[in-house]
Amino acid sequence: MQTIKIALLGFGTVGQGVFQILNEKKEEFRNFFGIDVEVVGVLIRDVEKLRPLPAHLFVTDRFEDIASIPDVDVVFEAIVGEEPAYSYLTYFLERGIHVITANKAMFAKHGLSLQKVAENYDATIGYEATTAGGVPIIKTLKNLLQVNEVENIAGILNGTSNFILSEMRTAKCTFEEALQNAQDFGYAEADPTDDVSGKDAFRKLMILSQLAFGRQPSWEDVEVRGIQTLTLRDIEEAEESGMRYRHVAEVNITGSGNLQAVVRPLLVGPSHPLYTVDGVDNAIVIDSEYLGKLTLIGPGAGRFPTGSAMVEDFVQVISSKPKVIIPQ
Amino acid sequence: MQTIKIALLGFGTVGQGVFQILNEKKEEFRNFFGIDVEVVGVLIRDVEKLRPLPAHLFVTDRFEDIASIPDVDVVFEAIVGEEPAYSYLTYFLERGIHVITANKAMFAKHGLSLQKVAENYDATIGYEATTAGGVPIIKTLKNLLQVNEVENIAGILNGTSNFILSEMRTAKCTFEEALQNAQDFGYAEADPTDDVSGKDAFRKLMILSQLAFGRQPSWEDVEVRGIQTLTLRDIEEAEESGMRYRHVAEVNITGSGNLQAVVRPLLVGPSHPLYTVDGVDNAIVIDSEYLGKLTLIGPGAGRFPTGSAMVEDFVQVISSKPKVIIPQ
Structure with a gap:
């Protein structure tokens, strides 16, 4: 053998x-x-x-x-x-x-x-x-691209920041307290800067852009906003109006073939596919030519x-x- | 060439x-x-x-x-x-x-x-x-099975019945009215029996069971309940308690290696991955050995x-x- x-x-x-x-x-x-x-x-x-x-x-x-x-x-x-x-x-x-x-x-x-x-x-x-x-986004995109052109990709690509946002909402705690909990659970590094600033999500978005569109936008043109500035009050106000903050990384191609990418906290309602994605899960919504909207949700990290x-x-x-x- | x-x-x-x-x-x-x-x-x-x-x-x-x-x-x-x-x-x-x-x-x-x-x-x-x-469930399962053993599969496998349940909730109409709307939109056949009775979802569940476990349970042992008996009052009571009915087909393997399968209306809460799946979409949640819980959501039918x-x-x-x- x-x-x-x-x-x-x-x-x-x-x-x-x-x-x-x-x-x-x-x-x-x-x-x-x-x-x-x-x-x-x-x-x-x-x-x-x-x-x-x-x-x-x-x-x-x-x-x-x-x-x-x-x-x-x-x-x-x-x-x-x-x-x-x-x-x-x-x-x-x-x-x-x-x-x-x-x-x-x-x-x-x-x-x-x-x-x-x-x-x-x-x-x-x-x-x-x-x-x-563990979410098979690369394989799924590769298969889909054999027949479909991708128009838009939007996802929760960082489990740590998603955990913090979920924790602030459900435990009604501040960003700092939620971060501490994430560290206690082993979901956040001692230095969580890349996670909460959106830098980690940005990198993954660039990998997806490379695959889906064959290229990346100029890195300096991509607006990357983190979740550090969100207060408990922001989260509560969102909750009161039936919405939730999600840290969403998004890239799409315009009619003229330009790539637009952004990473930022986004308010989503109960009909949005990212609304129920809580904790350390990751999720990606792919919009494509024939298939329409496909969503994958699963563990974004872990041994x-x-x-x-x-x-x-x-x-x-x-x-x-x-x-x-x-x-x- | x-x-x-x-x-x-x-x-x-x-x-x-x-x-x-x-x-x-x-x-x-x-x-x-x-x-x-x-x-x-x-x-x-x-x-x-x-x-x-x-x-x-x-x-x-x-x-x-x-x-x-x-x-x-x-x-x-x-x-x-x-x-x-x-x-x-x-x-x-x-x-x-x-x-x-x-x-x-x-x-x-x-x-x-x-x-x-x-x-x-x-x-x-x-x-x-x-x-x-259009949901790439077969490909995803095949890939996942190369490394993981699957423990449980639960899904919304019929877009027509999911549309009817969504419509009853959002438009506050009866089963018959929702079915009529589904037919008007072209989402339901003239004879919708297989869709609303769970028979169509059952067949797809058997295909998934065959792939995930290498076999199917005895068809006569599978309880298959449709959505025809759900009243607007049932849907409204669920909504009032923050829950939603989903028509869920599920198969799992027991510790002793037996297959258990069922198709039935199931109450799910806001943290459940099937909670936000509305309209004609299909969705499948796969529980497996190393990967944990992976959810796929997308168009379950259409040209x-x-x-x-x-x-x-x-x-x-x-x-x-x-x-x-x-x-x-």
Whole structure:
């Protein structure tokens, strides 16, 4: 039986989710795809930090160690920030090694360039997990685009800010209190700036724009407003008039082919598909040519939803790429 | 350039949608897939009925005429009822011809058998359009199942009955008046029995069960209750307590591996993902192992949404099957 060799870059929440799912599904990979899946190395930043790791697993903080493992088939990347992730993934793709990433900051900026490198070297780059965690928005958009032109995409793309807005409304607390709750639940980072300012949602929106329209608007032209300025009074007034604030990222194409994008708090009523989307969920509404309005709602982050999205990308890779041959 | 020859069985709303989309996307098929798409024949029931047809199109009411067209690559089927559809599709699959169907009554009963025939003859059967029209529930479930076990599926699978419940609530009218409105808008057939009784939703639920769990519960064990008995007073009382009736079809697997399925009016509150789903939309909530709860909402019927779903299946066929070779 063929063995597919996997390297993991990053072993935080998402990396650990991928590792666990790959292990739990070993038997299924054998039975349904006729392959053995083996994690041959894990790149981490801090070798002193305690992690739930099996003793036999090769773990290193040196990229060279991972790069020198022979015959790696697929690399999963779940580290944070543009660099060194971008350089690492370029390195692997240029060697024809398939890459699956969850790194939105990196992919929003370098996605197009990486996709070109992948194409040139007959490799694949999977990026379902960069946007909306477990919600299969990338796959759904790709399928839909084979027949439909997309006109508008609007979504709640950041679970932390959506949790804060939900919490302010239901627990009747201030932004600061809601943020504290989000941190206590593990839904917000120690530094939540990117989440509440809309920057994180903006990045994901740019990834969706790239896919749906083949390009992004100029970043400096996109108005990005966060939720920090919303007071409990604002939320209560909205509630009294039967409306809810949602932090909505939106991109659409005008009749003349220009892209318009914005991230901002938006008041929506009970008939709006984003009205019931509470807590850390993400949601995306796609308007397209023949299909009309399609809405997807689900977990926008988390170890297993995001891990599952990455492993789905992996299944795509092993099923379709001639380089990794599946005996049928 | 290679020509893909297509036959259409049925030329009602959905068949006409497929025909129009295939025509409008001719250029894209050439540019992106390197193929010419040609509809070589259309099977209809009544040759006297007026239809929006180009004069050069070969139209017949005799199956033998369609069956004798040489080198058909793909057959789209959008006729109603189990027979003769089942026999027709078996005929084509046994000749290695790919089939794409929107026929839920037929597929709920014969889907498994047709999939086996397809496998034996190295053909494909696409059935995205059988369930929830333009909502890509089949594709989404297939992808998700590659990594996740599904635990529960609950959905609004019939747009007509959902429209009637929405209409009763918003227009404060009786079931009979709402049904009349549905018929006036073209959302309900002259005989709406299958829609309002839950029979149509039941069939789609069985298709989803087959896919998610590899089998269906015994049909006679499934409780199927319609919406005909709901009075305006019931709807109003629900509204007063902040709830809404939805006609929900649900199937789940128990710890011991038994399937439980039911179709019935269900009261849901504002935090439920089906609460905001009004009008003719369909919606499905999937609970699965790693991904958690994923909700899809969109048009459950209609010429273009359903036609688009079928043409997406077609793209799948021409991209993946060796029999229909795409020059890259």
